[in-house]
Amino acid sequence: MDVRQLTISAIRDGLRARRFSAAELAAEALRFAAAENPGTNAYLRLCEERAFTQARRVDQQLAAGEEPGALAGVPVGVKDVIVTKDITTTCGSKMLENFVPPYDATAVERLEAAGGLIVGKANCDEFAMGSSNENSAFGSVKNPVAPDRVPGGSSGGSAACVAQGTAVVSLGSDTGGSIRQPASFCGVVGVTPTYGRVSRYGLVAFASSLDHIGPFARNVDDAAALLGVIAGRDPRDATSADVPVPDYRAAAREEIKGLRVGLPKEYLEGLEGDTRAQIEKGVAKLRELGCEIVDVSLPYTEYAIACYYIICTAEASANLARYDGVRYTMRSPRARTLAEMYRLTRDEGFGAEVKRRIMLGTYVLSSGYYDAYYLKAQRVRTLIARDFAQAFEQVDALAAPVSPFPAFRLGEKLDDPLQMYLSDIYTITGSLAGIPCMSVPCGTTKEGLPVGMQILTKHFDEAGMFRIAGAFERAGGFAV
Ligand code: GLN
Numbered sequence: 459m460d461v462r463q464l465t466i467s468a469i470r471d472g473l474r475a476r477r478f479s480a481a482e483l484a485a486e487a488l489r490f491a492a493a494e495n496p497g498t499n500a501y502l503r504l505c506e507e508r509a510f511t512q513a514r515r516v517d518q519q520l521a522a523g524e525e526p527g528a529l530a531g532v533p534v535g536v537k538d539v540i541v542t543k544d545i546t547t548t549c550g551s552k553m554l555e556n557f558v559p560p561y562d563a564t565a566v567e568r569l570e571a572a573g574g575l576i577v578g579k580a581n582c583d584e585f586a587m588g589s590s591n592e593n594s595a596f597g598s599v600k601n602p603v604a605p606d607r608v609p610g611g612s613s614g615g616s617a618a619c620v621a622q623g624t625a626v627v628s629l630g631s632d633t634g635g636s637i638r639q640p641a642s643f644c645g646v647v648g649v650t651p652t653y654g655r656v657s658r659y660g661l662v663a664f665a666s667s668l669d670h671i672g673p674f675a676r677n678v679d680d681a682a683a684l685l686g687v688i689a690g691r692d693p694r695d696a697t698s699a700d701v702p703v704p705d706y707r708a709a710a711r712e713e714i715k716g717l718r719v720g721l722p723k724e725y726l727e728g729l730e731g732d733t734r735a736q737i738e739k740g741v742a743k744l745r746e747l748g749c750e751i752v753d754v755s756l757p758y759t760e761y762a763i764a765c766y767y768i769i770c771t772a773e774a775s776a777n778l779a780r781y782d783g784v785r786y787t788m789r790s791p792r793a794r795t796l797a798e799m800y801r802l803t804r805d806e807g808f809g810a811e812v813k814r815r816i817m818l819g820t821y822v823l824s825s826g827y828y829d830a831y832y833l834k835a836q837r838v839r840t841l842i843a844r845d846f847a848q849a850f851e852q853v854d855a856l857a858a859p860v861s862p863f864p865a866f867r868l869g870e871k872l873d874d875p876l877q878m879y880l881s882d883i884y885t886i887t888g889s890l891a892g893i894p895c896m897s898v899p900c901g902t903t904k905e906g907l908p909v910g911m912q913i914l915t916k917h918f919d920e921a922g923m924f925r926i927a928g929a930f931e932r933a934g935g936f937a938v
Contacts, residue, residue, distance in 0.1 A: 563660020635885025642910025
């Protein structure tokens with residue numbers, strides 16, 4: 459059995475035909491993950507016991523002739539910002555090095571109820587802040603496609619475990635691009651659903667108005683299957699939407715002839731040569747499939763990075779105030795007074811990027827600056843969302859690049875946070891608008907580095923997005 463070749467439907471067939479059991483599958487995925495991990499550092503920990511308990515349950519259900527669920531026996535990686543009951547969840551931070559959550563995130567609960575096996579907790583940038591996974595307190599992750607390169611971030615481990623094949627699918631989180639960008643860098647599919655489509659209950663908060671949970675997979679069908687399982691209203695998250703969840707897998711099998719796909723002109727300006735060539739090829743493929751390609755404009759794009767880094771740091775500074783040395787395990791042993799406890803715990807527990815964002819966020823929220831920065835940024839966010847709404851009056855979907863460049867070298871942008879922030883230019887807009895967006899592999903550069911194409915649709919139209927991605931994949935837009 460080669461876990462790298464398996465898909466959700468192949469696992470379903472294999473289990474039903476008794477070619478392998480869920481327990482055998484769990485054993486093989488865990489063996490492979492343990493063998494690969496010293497090389498890539500994709501997982502922060504493996505979850506042997508949990509995976510085997512689930513696998514046994516699936517095998518018993520199969521033996522009893524019961525339906526074991528849409529993800530029966532499927533090895534899944536879970537980003538370490540998503541809480542798992544009784545399994546340490548660190549958010550890539552020293553602050554939570556020993557934090558063992560007392561409950562499961564809704565997405566975790568749902569994927570296990572559907573029979574999924576959690577192989578391990580995936581490495582990530584500290585509190586999901588970053589674009590390269592180099593901000594993890596537990597070491598960076600190597601891109602399985604090119605080991606001298608970053609896997610992207612902040613869900614770098616989630617992308618890497620699917621790309622290396624130790625998990626069939628995984629969960630990541632996206633606040634400003636953290637699913638789509640690593641998916642693009644590692645050559646896999648990554649989906650950011652509509653804000654509110656998937657419950658955030660149990661997703662450790664970075665910027666609450668922007669945080670999303672979403673799937674990674676090696677093909678469109680698997681991503682559609684996983685999203686179908688985790689999507690839908692959850693009474694434990696007040697922002698989760700009560701909107702029916704259609705059959706995404708069925709949508710991905712439809713044809714796309716006659717659809718109107720917009721190409722935002724602002725997204726093509728800063729593209730590096732090889733990336734541009736791949737995106738142009740992808741767009742040509744959509745045209746061959748019968749789509750009408752329409753030039754559109756999203757004029758507020760140039761303000762997206764500034765707007766995002768005001769809003770996300772403001773929210774982060776408020777959300778991260780809870781790590782105070784009293785709750786969540788870590789407390790500096792050097793502290794002698796209450797004030798020292800706060801100061802030293804936060805000084806020792808947080809890494810440089812997290813501190814930078816807390817300071818920025820505290821600044822933009824402070825009285826006197828609130829109106830000038832935070833309020834202004836919220837207004838710009840509305841204008842960015844309006845850009846998309848206007849575009850979707852003319853077109854069914856948008857096609858765009860994910861990142862201006864492919865995976866960069868480890869260390870290359872580490873000393874220049876601004877350069878790092880600029881790599882999010884094409885993903886941040888969709889996050890600010892809260893619309894569904896995904897990255898599908900579209901080609902490789904001359905150096906053999908994957909390039910992802912982004913597909914964006916209107917709120918809650920994930921089905922429309924999967925429809926285009928499915929047709930693109932079938933037409934050989936990308937090889938699995
Ligand atoms: N790279 C962006 C940031 O650093 C996005 C991170 C994310 O989506 N979690 O904030």
